[in-house]
Amino acid sequence: MNVTKFIDQTDSVRVGRVTEDKLIPLQLGSSFASLADLLADDDPIAAVESLTEESPILIDESIRWLPPIDNQEVWAAGVTYKRSQTARMEESEAAASCYDRVYNADRPELFFKATPHRVAGHRQPLRIRRDATWNVPEPEITLVLSPNLRIVGLTVGNDMSSRDIEGENPLYLPQAKCYDQCAGLGPWITLFRKLPPMAAIEVDLKIKRGSETVFDEQIAASQMARSFEDLVQWLGRDNTFPTGAFLMTGTGIVPTSDFTLQKDDIVNITISGVGTLSNPIVQG
DSSP: OEEEEEEOTTSOEEEEEEOSSEEEEEEOOSSOOSHHHHHHSSSHHHHHHTSEEOOOEEOSTTOEEEOSOSSOEEEEEESOSHHHHHHHHHHOSTTHHHHHHHHHSSSOEEEEEEOGGGEEOTTSOEEEOTTOSOEEOOEEEEEEEOTTOOEEEEEEEEEOEEHHHHHHOGGGHHHHHOSTTOEEEEEEEEEOSSOOOGGGOEEEEEEEETTEEEEEEEEEGGGOSSOHHHHHHHHTTTOOOTTOEEEEOOOSOOOOTTOOOOTTOEEEEEETTTEEEEEEEEEO
């Protein structure tokens, strides 16, 4: 089951259920006043099914999608794939040993990524920093967590990164990772009562520049060095999330050093069994 947020014809923010080609507005109420309330329920799928549905809307270019987030925090994991370990070591001579060690360490790299106002939804722009020269998208399976840190669903995540800033000094990571329009989530949340096996999940990144596809790569989630559950239990250590959280789980797709995003590029990230998140790139 897929649920999302969108803006309707009266310019109101709505929650809807998504089928193959239709968006079905849901009537919220006192029991479930927001999407976050639905995600916090013991059974989010049953909670969605309990709501009154309005007339379906055919999904086309006129839909104004919003990121499927209310007031949750967005966190991210790093160096969870071998390719990410190698890329981080290549970009930062000074900190190469840090990235090498964290890949094999018991404790993962976890960092705060974004507040809701820094998150873009499907077809909304993502930003590259004006003071960076090497910018890349990082396509990531993103866990949707309830307040008690149950994994209730998945969504598509884009962890925008300024690799030259992070590579200069690892202490600059917050500036390389967290800024306006630095994170993409969407186009919806796919709810699960039981997650599919990691071997069944594939991540696909395609970047278009004009009419040309300038980057195209895929990776299977089975290549992750850590499990989803392991990342979540580390995130929850001495940490509470009253409204839930989103956890990006790291990337195994890293463009080489001769590639950087440009203004007006279109980044398309597909996660099998979930959907495709598409974002145009802006700068300045």
